[in-house]
Every structure is written in structure tokens, then in C-alpha cells.
Amino acid sequence: GNRDTLKDLASCGHLVVTFRNDGALWVDGTGDSVRRHLVFDPGCLEGCFENRFEGRVLGGGSCLTAAVVRSVLEHVRRDAAAAPLDLAAGIVRGLRATRTLLRLGHGAVSPATEPGFPYDRVTEVIKGEKGADEGAFVTSCVPEAAIDASERWSFLLNRCSYERTPLYGQARLLARCGKRPLKEVAPYGEFGNLFTVDRSELESFNGLRRLISDYRGNRALKKPLCIGVFGPPGAGKSFGVKQIAKGILGRNVPILEFNLSQFGEPNAKMLHGALHQARDKALEGEIPVVFWDEFDCNDLGWLQYLLSPMQDGSFLEGQIMHPIGRCVFVFAGGTRYTMKSFSEDWESGRFRRMKGPDFVSRLKGYLDVLGPNPRQLPGGGADAAWAPDPEDTSFPIRRVILMRGMLRLGDDEGLKMDPGLLSALVKIDKYEHGARSLETILSLTKRDDAGWLMKSGLPPKEHVDRQMNYDRLIELVREGERFEKECEKLAPYIHAYYRRKAHEKKWDFKYDVEFAELPLCIQQDNVAAARRIPEVLSLIGLQVVPEAAGEPVDAALVETMIRDNIEYLAEAEHEGWVRFKLENGWRGVESRDDRDDDLKEHDCLVPYRDLDGAMRERDRDSVRAYPEIVAQAEHIIVFEQ
Numbered sequence: 001g002n003r004d005t006l007k008d009l010a011s012c013g014h015l016v017v018t019f020r021n022d023g024a025l026w027v028d029g030t031g032d033s034v035r036r037h038l039v040f041d042p043g044c045l046e047g048c049f050e051n052r053f054e055g056r057v058l059g060g061g062s063c064l065t066a067a068v069v070r071s072v073l074e075h076v077r078r079d080a081a082a083a084p085l086d087l088a089a090g091i092v093r094g095l096r097a098t099r100t101l102l103r104l105g106h107g108a109v110s111p112a113t114e115p116g117f118p119y120d121r122v123t124e125v126i127k128g129e130k131g132a133d134e135g136a137f138v139t140s141c142v143p144e145a146a147i148d149a150s151e152r153w154s155f156l157l158n159r160c161s162y163e164r165t166p167l168y169g170q171a172r173l174l175a176r177c178g179k180r181p182l183k184e185v186a187p188y189g190e191f192g193n194l195f196t197v198d199r200s201e202l203e204s205f206n207g208l209r210r211l212i213s214d215y216r217g218n219r220a221l222k223k224p225l226c227i228g229v230f231g232p233p234g235a236g237k238s239f240g241v242k243q244i245a246k247g248i249l250g251r252n253v254p255i256l257e258f259n260l261s262q263f264g265e266p267n268a269k270m271l272h273g274a275l276h277q278a279r280d281k282a283l284e285g286e287i288p289v290v291f292w293d294e295f296d297c298n299d300l301g302w303l304q305y306l307l308s309p310m311q312d313g314s315f316l317e318g319q320i321m322h323p324i325g326r327c328v329f330v331f332a333g334g335t336r337y338t339m340k341s342f343s344e345d346w347e348s349g350r351f352r353r354m355k356g357p358d359f360v361s362r363l364k365g366y367l368d369v370l371g372p373n374p375r376q377l378p379g380g381g382a383d384a385a386w387a388p389d390p391e392d393t394s395f396p397i398r399r400v401i402l403m404r405g406m407l408r409l410g411d412d413e414g415l416k417m418d419p420g421l422l423s424a425l426v427k428i429d430k431y432e433h434g435a436r437s438l439e440t441i442l443s444l445t446k447r448d449d450a451g452w453l454m455k456s457g458l459p460p461k462e463h464v465d466r467q468m469n470y471d472r473l474i475e476l477v478r479e480g481e482r483f484e485k486e487c488e489k490l491a492p493y494i495h496a497y498y499r500r501k502a503h504e505k506k507w508d509f510k511y512d513v514e515f516a517e518l519p520l521c522i523q524q525d526n527v528a529a530a531r532r533i534p535e536v537l538s539l540i541g542l543q544v545v546p547e548a549a550g551e552p553v554d555a556a557l558v559e560t561m562i563r564d565n566i567e568y569l570a571e572a573e574h575e576g577w578v579r580f581k582l583e584n585g586w587r588g589v590e591s592r593d594d595r596d597d598d599l600k601e602h603d604c605l606v607p608y609r610d611l612d613g614a615m616r617e618r619d620r621d622s623v624r625a626y627p628e629i630v631a632q633a634e635h636i637i638v639f640e641q
Contacts, residue, residue, distance in 0.1 A: 067094030169541025171396035192243035223313035234434020235371025282325025
């Protein structure tokens with residue numbers, strides 16, 4: 001039966017499993033070991049593309065099959081023995097073709113139009129001539145170790161972390177280069193101004209999006225849609241829900257907010273004014289979003305009075321029963337960080353007496369909002385201490401996303417912050433008041449003349465201590481200074497490396513002399529280049545340590561990490577060089593003929609993207625040489641612990 005069929009499939013040399021038009025898993029069993037490649041559109045998963053269109057269309061499987069077959073034929077024509085078969089490109093074209101078919105359908109509904117399969121348009125996509133606008137698909141390898149139901153695997157951990165360590169490197173990369181590096185490697189969600197790559201958050205937000213979308217589309221539903229939101233103080237519990245609601249219900253969706261802790265002693269009459277406001281908006285034909293903040297205050301005393309509006313969609317005022325109408329009720333908790341911890345006392349007598357189980361049963365969905373601090377797990381019992389969840393490796397990324405939002409940066413705009421300060425804010429143990437503490441520190445930190453947030457601009461200790469541990473913050477800021485004393489030693493080696501490269505590649509090199517004979521400003525240029533090495537490597541979670549430190553090292557894996565991220569690292573290397581030059585009085589000129597080092601004028605003081613190919617390759621070469629250069633100072637490159 002089915003088991004025999006699965007056994008036959010498992011023996012195939014190549015197996016492609018599709019997930020509608022979201023993506024596909026390609027299992028390559030032709031080598032010594034099975035290799036699995038996941039092809040997916042990072043920003044359009046879980047039916048997101050399909051949901052833009054009404055109805056379904058036949059023929060998607062045929063489109064994908066045709067594209068894969070074409071890919072096999074192209075491989076045979078080239079030289080099948082020269083390289084292994086790569087189906088990834090064919091799968092991408094096939095997925096784009098299925099989306100093209102879904103978008104076009106079988107023709108417009110019109111008496112003048114005869115229905116038919118759009119062969120020409122689909123063929124263009126399968127051949128790769130068109131279709132790039134149908135999704136930015138990427139391919140990621142799924143390692144054997146990832147197939148473990150006991151652990152939550154993620155693309156970011158697969159690509160960016162040696163072990164299950166916090167993703168500090170990716171957070172720094174997000175800060176420096178914007179969202180683009182993360183969008184190219186991992187599933188992400190953008191809901192208005194909300195951006196996330198955290199797997200658990202993304203799954204929760206997508207579930208919430210479907211709930212609200214289905215509710216809006218089903219006009220037979222007359223009762224409120226009830227959703228619970230939990231998280232620590234300052235986590236931004238209402239922000240995500242508002243962004244999703246605006247995306248589905250419209251930017252001008254009515255949003256009503258009521259804090260039940262300010263309503264006094266719990267009683268039904270206190271809710272009438274708020275419920276009338278929701279009812280008025282519903283009568284206007286809107287679907288309002290009603291936030292009930294701190295619904296669990298007063299020892300859960302409000303729960304019993306919320307049950308009737310939730311279950312019946314109405315409330316009794318005097319002798320008159322008022323229907324509320326269609327709306328979204330969002331209950332934001334104030335005493336528990338997660339839905340699980342809120343409902344863990346399910347069997348306790350008090351939770352039952354206060355109608356806790358009845359309340360939970362009326363929630364159609366819930367959202368656990370994490371905020372800038374690591375996810376917390378209860379230590380056991382309602383009053384026990386909470387402890388960080390070791391599985392939460394994405395909190396550094398959440399912190400940088402919050403920073404970028406608070407500073408109103410564009411998608412690809414870099415965060416102008418001293419690398420040491422950025423690293424400290426990413427790694428600090430705890431923000432006392434969640435996102436509010438982070439926002440306070442950013443607002444109080446002074447910028448330099450170039451607009452950079454500097455560690456020297458931090459507010460006084462007594463101000464910082466209210467938001468986080470000041471001594472720990474300074475300790476983290478100074479972590480990057482440990483390599484400082486090696487920079488003078490490395491500068492001659494960097495110059496020698498550059499001279500050697502200039503001879504190999506026949507560059508026009510003005511400073512083809514020994515280090516001691518260089519002008520002082522060029523010597524300092526090489527010292528600054530050494531200082532940049534740990535800063536640049538930190539963008540991918542690597543650090544420079546003395547060989548004697550005994551840190552575990554995997555040179556091949558380090559080399560792979562550098563190779564896979566070479567473009568972002570080269571960009572950071574170049575931008576660091578530009579910043580050093582500008583800080584020391586240099587200015588840009590139009591062309592190489594206009595360059596004059598004596599007048600501190602240079603033609604390469606431009607963004608990395610504006611350099612020609614040869615100059616960009618020089619920056620790549622500089623980064624590739626990092627392991628060789630740090631070895632001269634008896635240091636090694638290891639993964640950040």
C-alpha cells in the first residue's frame with residue numbers, strides 16, 4: 001500500500017516534493033550520502049502568494065514537471081559526466097511558472113475570450129526568459145542533523161551558527177547592511193512596519209494573519225474574533241497585532257484600547273462604555289480591533305465579565321441586550337509572559353472559580369510576543385523564578401530590528417553606531433523595561449559630528465543603570481579592545497601582503513617600499529586595517545582570539561563562512577576604510593587621475609556598490625587574507641561563543 005509506495009520513492013535517485021507554489025524539497029540520493037535542498041521564497045510562504053487570488057487553477061504540477069525535465073535535458077546536452085545534476089534552477093523556474101499560471105488563469109472571463117492554457121507565457125518562464133518577478137526563490141541545504149523532532153531547527157542556525165549560540169553575527173550584519181542579508185537566506189515576515197525572521201514569531205504572526213483574514217472573509221461570523229497576546233513588559237504586545245490588522249483590514253481600521261487595570265473593581269457595568277464604542281464602529285460597517293490591556297489584572301477578576309461578549313457577541317445593559325457586531329477582541333496579558341504559563345493552573349481551584357478555563361476555550365488564537373530579551377521559561381510553579389530559554393537564539397536579531405525601527409532606518413540603510421557599542425547592546429544580558437529601556441538608551445546616547453552613535457556618548461552611569469547593568473555594558477563595549485595591542489604588530493604584515501598582491505596582479509602601487517619607509521598616514525592606514533579585522537568578522541559571528549586560548553577551531557568551516565558571506569564582508573571592509581579616511585581629513589575626487597595623496601584626495605571614497613569590479617575584488621582579497629594575517633600575531637579565527 002502506501003508504505004510500499006513511500007519505499008519506492010525513497011529509492012529514487014532524485015525526488016522532488018512540492019509545497020504548492022511556496023517551494024519544494026529536492027532529495028538527491030545519487031552520491032555517497034543523501035543531500036537535501038529546500039527551494040523556497042523567503043518572503044512568501046504558507047500560501048501567501050495563493051491567497052492573493054480567488055479560486056484555483058489546474059496545471060501547476062505540469063508546469064513544475066516540465067521545468068525539471070528541461071533542466072535534466074540541459075544537463076545531458078552540456079556533458080552529464082562533467083558535473084553532478086543540479087535541479088535547483090529548474091525547480092525555481094517551475095515554481096515561478098506555477099505562479100504565472102495561477103495569476104493568469106485560463107483566460108479572462110468574457111464572451112469574446114476563449115478559455116485556454118497560457119502556453120506562451122508559461123513557456124517563457126520555464127525557459128528562464130521571464131518570471132523573475134514571480135518570487136525571489138533561494139536554495140538552502142538541509143543537513144542530516146536538522147532532521148530531529150526534539151529540536152527546533154531554523155535556516156539562520158543552519159547557515160550562521162556553529163552551535164546553538166545566539167545569532168550575534170547576523171544581528172550585526174542586519175545593523176550594518178539592512179534587511180537584505182537576512183531576506184536572502186531565511187524565511188521572513190513583513191507585516192506593515194513589523195519585520196521578523198524568528199521562526200516561532202513568524203509562525204505565530206502567520207497564524208494570526210490567517211485568523212483575521214478568514215474572519216474578514218466569512219461574513220456569516222457575527223461574534224467577535226477573540227485573540228490572546230502575552231509577553232513581558234515592554235515587549236510591544238500590541239504593535240504586531242496592529243500591523244497585521246492594518247494589513248488585512250485596511251490602514252484606517254478603527255483601533256480601540258482599554259486598560260482594565262484603570263477601570264477599578266471588576267464589574268459588568270464598567271465594560272458597557274467600552275463595548276458601546278466597539279458596537280458603534282461595527283454599526284458603521286467597520287471591523288474594529290479592540291485591545292483589552294491587562295485583562296488578567298485584579299487577580300483574574302475581569303474574566304467572568306468578558307465571557308458573554310466573547311461567547312454571545314452581546315452584552316446586557318439593564319434589561320436590553322445589545323449585539324456588539326463583527327470585531328476583533330485582543331486580550332493583552334500583564335502578569336504572564338506566555339499563553340502556556342497563563343493557563344498552566346488549569347486544574348487549580350482558583351483558576352476554575354475565576355472562569356479561567358472558560359476564558360481560554362473562547363480564544364481562537366494567541367500570540368506570544370518575545371521583545372528584546374531572551375525568551376523566559378518558568379522555573380516551576382507560578383511564583384518560581386523565570387530563566388532564559390537556551391533555544392531562543394534569535395533575541396540579538398530582535399534587538400537590532402527594534403533599533404532600526406526606533407531610528408526609522410530604511411530597509412537597506414546602515415545603522416551608524418560604534419561597533420563596540422552595537423556589540424554591547426546586542427549582547428547585554430537584560431533590558432530592565434524591555435523595548436522601552438532600549439529606546440531610552442538610544443535617545444540619550446549622543447552622536448558624533450558624522451552622526452554616529454558612539455560609546456563615548458553614553459549617558460551617565462546612574463541613567464544607564466535604570467535600564468540595564470552599566471558595568472556589564474562597559475565590559476561588553478571593551479571586549480573589542482582586547483585585539484587593539486596586536487594592531488601595531490600586524491600593520492607591517494598587512495602592508496607586506498598588499499605589496500605581494502600588487503606584484504602578483506600588476507597593480508599600479510605607489511607605496512612599493514618597506515613599512516618603515518611609508519608616510520605616517522599610510523602606516524596608520526594599515527593599523528586601522530588590522531583594527532577592522534575583528535569588527536568585520538563579527539558580522540558573521542566570528543572572533544579573533546590568541547592561539548593559546550585553546551578555543552575550538554574549524555578552519556575549513558571558518559573559510560566556508562567567509563566565502564559564503566564574502567560580498568557583505570568586503571562591503572564592510574571598504575566602508576570601514578572610507579570612514580577612517582574621512583575621519584582623518586580625506587575627501588573624494590571624481591577619477592583616479594585626480595587622486596592626490598599629499599592633498600588627501602582619493603577616488604575610491606565612494607559606497608562599495610559604486611566601485612568598479614577590480615576595486616571590489618581587492619576588498620574581497622583583503623577579507624580572504626584575514627586568517628593568514630591574524631596568524632602572524634599568533635591569533636586564530638573561531639566562532640563566537
